[in-house]
Amino acid sequence: MSSHPVRRSLFLHAPIRRRPRAMLEQMLALVDDDTPPQGPVETLERRLADLLGKESALFFPTGTMAQQVALRVHADRRGRRAFAAHPHSHLDVWEEQGYNAVHGLWFRRAGDPYELMTAQDLASVGEPLAAAVWELPQRDLGGLLPQWDDLCEQVALVRATGAATHLDGARLWEAQTYYRRPFAEIAALFDSVYVSLYKSLQGVRGAVLAADAATVAAARVWRQRLGGGIPDAWPLALAALAGLDTLLPRMPAYRDHAIAIASAVNADGLARAHPNPPQTPMFHIHLPAPRRAVEQAGESLLAEHGIQLWGRVRSGPDPDRCSFEVTIGENAMEFTPDEVVALLHDLLARTS
Structure with a gap:
């Protein structure tokens, strides 16, 4: 678990919107x-x-x-x-x-x-x-x-x-x-x-x-x-x-944003989003770099900019590739498709 503070995150369960006081205020209103x-x-x-x-x-x-x-x-x-x-x-x-x-x-x-x-x-x-x-x-x-x-x-x-x-x-x-x-x-x-x-x-x-x-x-x-x-x-x-x-009424908007981000990633070509297009507000981003190098690059990105891209990085059969899951929620709605593409370029540049 990283010790660096998260200011923005693609990760659905980042602590940004899960702090006790904010959650309690929503609950008490009911x-x-x-x-x-x-x-x-x-x-x-x-x-x-x-x-x-x-x-x-x-x-x-x-x-x-x-x-x-x-x-x-x-x-x-x-x-x-x-x-x-x-x-x-x-x-x-x-x-x-x-x-x-x-x-x-x-x-x-x-x-x-x-x-x-x-x-x-x-x-x-x-x-x-x-x-x-x-x-x-x-x-x-x-x-x-x-x-x-x-x-x-x-x-x-x-x-x-x-x-x-x-x-x-x-x-x-x-x-x-x-x-x-x-x-x-x-x-x-x-x-x-x-x-x-x-x-x-x-x-x-x-x-x-x-x-x-x-x-x-x-x-x-x-x-x-x-x-x-x-x-x-x-x-x-x-x-x-x-x-x-x-949040339930927002699910169609989340899916639309998932499709937009995945489309931008695939049009750019450096990384690959799958499925293409996403069927739900969830998809995977596949990266042309080893898992441990990507994890270290992600820590560097978080330390420098306060931006978290994932909850965990997944390895695969190819040791030179890995992936991470994106589930669109309110956290990810703050990122434009072009910004996600730019962040992936920054991330992969840090792996070399």
Whole structure:
């Protein structure tokens, strides 16, 4: 973690707009002296159940807990222990295989790590599944999404086997800008839907799981078993409600700005933005330089100008190239496309 102060940042979760006082002021504007402690959580659950067109919704302190619980409930109900997902699934890459260590489930990777999952990939699994998981958009592929008809085909194939369909919708808010369908129509494809409260909504932390009432009732039991039934979650809920009010309506503008920046980067040609054009407010910038050299150049840029370009730099199969993720939010809206191109030139000049 850098010790240099960040004045401007392309990175969505830079500390610029996440300082406690600014966040608390937004949260306090949503309550009065008569608001009970459980009020914000109940309001959030009702609002997201309605938005996603589900019978019920349940707050969780983390998305990790919410998704593992959803899969546990689907597995217990069907008497099956396997689930399928893309090889880059957050459940496997970032959660220390908690699905297995805690719940006795196992993971079947479906498809190529560098391509979107397909119906053929799912059909090739062979083993009876408790559930299949779709991440929309696919973060590690630069925010790629399957075409709507392809997604519907995949869901229908899985449902025909008796398996549940689950949406890792941590970034569903961005995905909707591409599909341009109501959230409830997208969510209707899935038996259960997880959404993050802190990624694009810029909340403090937390998640919500939405599904039919019976699934949510079973999930509530598991939430308590895992220590997630915290009684004073109102600060997390309030921050999420503020994001729903102020940031969710901005998602189409964020996507337009992502397309403009990516277009400028690709027209310049020094670096490469992928996908081209972005499908969502998220994309990757690929750089012709090694990761460690880019990280050092980024530190130099931050120290000299107070400008942060990323949260982390990703290595790749080619040791002379690397990439970083851009998710457009209010931070990145302050940068013009031409300025981003100029910063990339400055950055790469520092790697030589």
